[in-house]
Amino acid sequence: MSKLTTAPRDVFQTFMNFPLVEDLDTLKADVAIIGMPYGDPYTIDELINDQTNAPTAVRRASKRISQALDRYDFDIGGPVFAGQDIKV
Numbered sequence: 290m291s292k293l294t295t296a297p298r299d300v301f302q303t304f305m306n307f308p309l310v311e312d313l314d315t316l317k318a319d320v321a322i323i324g325m326p327y328g329d330p331y332t333i334d335e336l337i338n339d340q341t342n343a344p345t346a347v348r349r350a351s352k353r354i355s356q357a358l359d360r361y362d363f364d365i366g367g368p369v370f371a372g373q374d375i376k377v
Contacts, residue, residue, distance in 0.1 A: 302348065303322075303324075303348065304322050304324055304347065304348055304351045305322075305351040305352070305354055305355035305377075306351075306352065306355055307322065307355075307377045308377075317376060318376040318377055319375050319376050319377070320375060320376070320377050321377070322377065324344065324347075357369075358370055359372075
């Protein structure tokens with residue numbers, strides 16, 4: 290049987306570069322971000338369209354957020370994690 294999806298690109302595999310957990314039974318986190326793991330259901334030879342780049346684009350943009358978690362966020366009135374040890 291062939292694979293139903295193709296693996297995500299090597300760069301920006303998770304949102305904000307948080308650890309990837311594939312076994313939810315072993316998940317030890319305060320917060321979980323569940324996302325679309327793959328951008329396209331077919332190989333590039335079968336079909337190509339720009340929306341297949343969306344998951345990687347969102348992950349790439351999230352890098353900027355992850356570099357400023359200790360900065361003041363005016364929307365929430367303080368740093369995002371406020372110095373707490375939050376497991377994601």
